[in-house]
Amino acid sequence: MTSRRFYRLTIMAMGRRNKRVWQEGLWTPTAALPVSAGHPFYQRLNQILDEKKFDEYVETICEDFYAGEVGRPGLSPGIYFRLLMVGYFEGIDSERGIAWRASDSLSIRSFVRIALDESVPDHSTISRTRRLMDVETHPAVFQWVLQVLAEKKLLEGTTVGVDATTLGANAALRSIVRRDTGERYEEFLTRLAKESGIERPTREQLAKLDRKRPKKGSNDDWTHPHVPDARITKMKDGRTHLAHKAEHAVDMETGAIVAVTLHGADIGDTATIPETVAEAGERITTVVADADNDEVGKQVSADGPRKVVTDKGYPSRAVVSELIEWGLRTYCLEPNRGRQRCPEQAREQQAVYANRRHIRGERGRRLLRQRGEKLERWNQHWYDRGGMRRLHLRGRENILKRLVVHSGAANLGLLMRKLFGKGTPRGLATTLPAIISAARASIRLWSVPATLVRRISDSIVRLKSAQMITFVA
Numbered sequence: 090m091t092s093r094r095f096y097r098l099t100i101m102a103m104g105r106r107n108k109r110v111w112q113e114g115l116w117t118p119t120a121a122l123p124v125s126a127g128h129p130f131y132q133r134l135n136q137i138l139d140e141k142k143f144d145e146y147v148e149t150i151c152e153d154f155y156a157g158e159v160g161r162p163g164l165s166p167g168i169y170f171r172l173l174m175v176g177y178f179e180g181i182d183s184e185r186g187i188a189w190r191a192s193d194s195l196s197i198r199s200f201v202r203i204a205l206d207e208s209v210p211d212h213s214t215i216s217r218t219r220r221l222m223d224v225e226t227h228p229a230v231f232q233w234v235l236q237v238l239a240e241k242k243l244l245e246g247t248t249v250g251v252d253a254t255t256l257g258a259n260a261a262l263r264s265i266v267r268r269d270t271g272e273r274y275e276e277f278l279t280r281l282a283k284e285s286g287i288e289r290p291t292r293e294q295l296a297k298l299d300r301k302r303p304k305k306g307s308n309d310d311w312t313h314p315h316v317p318d319a320r321i322t323k324m325k326d327g328r329t330h331l332a333h334k335a336e337h338a339v340d341m342e343t344g345a346i347v348a349v350t351l352h353g354a355d356i357g358d359t360a361t362i363p364e365t366v367a368e369a370g371e372r373i374t375t376v377v378a379d380a381d382n383d384e385v386g387k388q389v390s391a392d393g394p395r396k397v398v399t400d401k402g403y404p405s406r407a408v409v410s411e412l413i414e415w416g417l418r419t420y421c422l423e424p425n426r427g428r429q430r431c432p433e434q435a436r437e438q439q440a441v442y443a444n445r446r447h448i449r450g451e452r453g454r455r456l457l458r459q460r461g462e463k464l465e466r467w468n469q470h471w472y473d474r475g476g477m478r479r480l481h482l483r484g485r486e487n488i489l490k491r492l493v494v495h496s497g498a499a500n501l502g503l504l505m506r507k508l509f510g511k512g513t514p515r516g517l518a519t520t521l522p523a524i525i526s527a528a529r530a531s532i533r534l535w536s537v538p539a540t541l542v543r544r545i546s547d548s549i550v551r552l553k554s555a556q557m558i559t560f561v562a
Contacts, residue, residue, distance in 0.1 A: 106448035130514040177498035181475035185212040187265035227490040236499040246373035250398040250464040253336040322354035338369035358402040406437035
């Protein structure tokens with residue numbers, strides 16, 4: 090009995106770490122490097138990009154920004170735009186985080202098309218490539234994605250909805266200075282306190298003095314020395330920050346983003362909607378003009394949008410009348426303003442009354458109910474979860490470049506959601522555990538042995554992964 094117990098205890102010796110230390114070889118063959126199985130989401134997305142010749146297209150439009158055969162090879166346009174797409178899919182808000190995530194994940198390496206024996210470009214290379222490419226190149230990539238959506242019957246363009254949100258600027262509010270004198274905020278308050286008779290003001294006295302001042306955060310008086318295009322505004326959560334305003338137009342039939350514009354945060358919605366609607370019309374008509382087949386022309390509106398849906402912040406007499414003059418049918422939700430009299434504005438009055446008739450009809454009520462699903466949901470997916478609510482870039486052009494590529498990635502996520510139900514890798518990762526849990530729960534009802542439950546669950550995982558990889562749209 091004793092010998093048998095001794096034999097069982099001494100059948101395996103403990104592994105020591107000092108015995109596992111070895112000197113790595115000078116050369117490592119590529120075949121010996123670790124290879125990841127890849128993520129089904131990114132594999133299928135790369136399959137779509139390769140099918141539509143994405144790399145050839147971006148290399149063509151970016152050819153003027155690269156030298157011929159002189160100098161060190163730069164960052165490939167296909168890799169650059171894929172890295173920005175990873176920022177949306179993974180919810181990374183900075184280029185430094187994108188570079189770190191790409192170097193840490195083998196599946197993202199495979200998606201970005203960086204070999205295992207190659208080094209991932211750091212954040213400075215990504216930012217330099219972004220600065221060297223002009224603003225028009227990035228919207229061209231967004232237009233290419235719209236063309237793909239039209240071919241997959243995910244774009245109609247007849248009815249568009251417009252919504253706006255605020256994006257936190259990469260600047261601190263305490264660093265603002267006076268436009269006229271260049272004084273910082275605390276220096277300005279100290280001077281006001283001394284002029285009022287307080288020789289050595291304390292922080293409490295400065296706060297009390299500042300609390301009583303009217304219009305203390307006026308954009309006409311204050312600016313940021315390093316981010317002059319940022320504006321002081323109240324955010325969605327009620328706090329006051331330096332911010333920018335992003336406005337997007339969405340196809341209300343399919344949910345695709347058809348246009349995105351960037352404005353100052355202090356500009357009202359009534360002043361920015363004409364530019365956004367005009368850009369949406371230009372994008373949609375360009376899709377029809379560049380289509381290779383007649384099916385796109387039959388499905389997508391060749392004349393651009395015909396109906397516009399907005400919330401309460403947009404309707405005004407001038408805006409509604411201007412949109413109607415453009416030949417658009419407005420569905421602008423009106424706030425409770427009461428009865429209005431405009432005897433000298435007969436044309437504007439007729440436009441306001443026509444908009445009221447539209448929103449009270451059956452179609453108008455249906456479109457206004459769809460705002461939460463098709464229009465306002467992008468504020469959560471695109472900005473909060475997609476990593477664009479708090480900006481790490483400075484300059485309107487730099488922000489707009491990142492914004493339009495993120496919107497193109499969001500449209501690609503919409504296409505992936507049509508293919509197999511999930512538009513992000515994270516959403517796909519949460520699907521498999523739910524399927525396995527449901528299968529285990531249903532099998533336990535019939536008192537099947539646990540080993541059989543595990544075998545069936547493993548079979549479901551393998552079958553689901555195979556379907557995602559080989560699925561053909």
